[in-house]
Amino acid sequence: MLLRHTTSEIKDRTALTVNPAKTCQPVGAMYAALGFHGCLPHSHGSQGCCSYHRTALTRHYKEPVMAATSSFTEGSAVFGGQANLVQAVETIFAIYEPDIIAVHTTCLSETIGDDVNQILQKARDEDKVPKGKYVMHASTPSYVGSHVTGYANMVKGFASYFPVSTGKKLNQINIISGWIEPSDMREIKRIVSSMGIKFVMFPDTSDVLDNPMTGKFVMYPKGGTTIPEMLSTGDSKFTIGLGHWATTDAAVALDNKCKVRFEVGDLPIGLRATDRFIKLLSKFGTASVPESVNDDRGRLIDVISDMHQYLYGKRVALFGDPDQLIPMTEFLLDLDMKPVYIVSGTPGNDFSSRMEKLLANLPEAKYKNGANADMFLLHQWIKQEPVDLIIGNTYGKYIARDEKIPFLRFGFPILDRIGHSYFPSVGYTGALRLVEKMLSLIMDKQDMECPEEKVELVM
Secondary structure, three states, X not given: OOOOOOHHHHHHOOOOOOOEOOOOHHHHHHHHHOOEOOEEEEEEOOHHHHHHHHHHHHHHHOOOOOOEEOOOOHHHHHHOOHHHHHHHHHHHHHHOOOOEEEEEEOXXXXXXXXXXXXXXXXXXXXOOOOOOOEEEEEOOOOOOOOHHXXXXXXXXXXXXXXXXXXXXXXXXXXXXXXXXXXXXXHHHHHHHHHOOOOEEEEOOOOOOOOOOOOOOOOOOOOOOEOHHHHHHHHHOOEEEEEOHHHHHHHXXXXXXXXXXXXXXXXXXXXXXXXXXXHHHHHHHOOOOOOHHHHHHHHHHHHHHHHOHHHHOOOEEEEEOOHHHHHHHHHHHHHOOOEEEEEEEOOOOOHHHHHHHHHOOOOOOOEEEEOOOOEHHHHHHHHHHOOOOEEEEOHHHHHHHHHHXXXXXXXXXXXXXXXXXXXXXXXXXXXXXXXXXXXHHHHHHHHHHHOOOOOOOOOO
16 A cells, blocks of 8 residues: 655655656667668666566567577676676577677676677677678666666667768758657658658568568568668768657767768657658658648647647656657647656656756646656655556556546566557657547546436426
């Protein structure tokens, strides 16, 4: 049973995390690696770690997630995992035949201090890596940051390793995708293609983790950013990063290596964030906005106008990843709703500054991110003063159930529902779906609390 605490008591808790609003770095690194065609993620650590990370992604995407592991034993923990990793590289290429092995580290390999870069160079020197194949790595200790940090580190690793500058710029732009669903990546590609812009998006998990059922198992699905596409990103004329936490490091690395200018914006969730994304595409892709995109925006505005009375003033609690929470908070404000509680387990100083600006006219709002921003804190805030809607991943259902509050599943992980992999939440079309889902939840609650009065027939 959770007790009602005062605000001061909640602020004093600094050394304990209860039900964290995040998971560990390697989960994000594994997801990012799956966004590259022919890539097999490799967990440099114990077999149990790899099993957990695969399970988390498999349960969320309802697709089999393939990954390899160095399978540390007690001996590896004492003497280091070099022998395990060198042998693993040789075995993986011989049996599973990937184009890329993307190695990420775990708590154990980071703690004992394995020099993964040196180990992989040893594997190359000993001809364990076949010609035309690649092996790269990212440092992803689980005790630092969150799954978003791991995603960012792996994307940075690809941006540092693959792009090549030939000195001749191509008429294309790069789009570095933050942590979003395969459906969202497909929607972003649809929008960019509708504007006639040539582009390379990485990572790209569409057609990787949302495959149709064909009756045949395919180790490496048709989707994902290809090696030639990644090599060409060094000659692109501009890079657009979507999500400050997930893509800034990769954009900087690509600029440092190949002098590709960049701008990082918010994920295009909601109205204004999508507007800004379209403007970036129009500016740096030198393209006009087609009528189809304007029509999508118009339909969203129409629904917001028609149903505004049901959304106005509703109090909302959100938790999840900062790249998703910031544009979602902005969107809720556009709907004249009140995002009063916002929690993210991912650290980063920009979170408070962005929230302070967004919520300047909402003095009752509370927000926090980092190690002690957890589900327990969110629950206590809600107990102090209830909300009308909760938005977050599957684990928010326990708070929603206890407090009898409508709950919209959004973010990672979603373990007990389907649809997030197939229906986008980004762009104007995705915003329309979010509005529809919020309206359904809020109006269903109203219908249950205020049933229609029975009309008696007077004879």
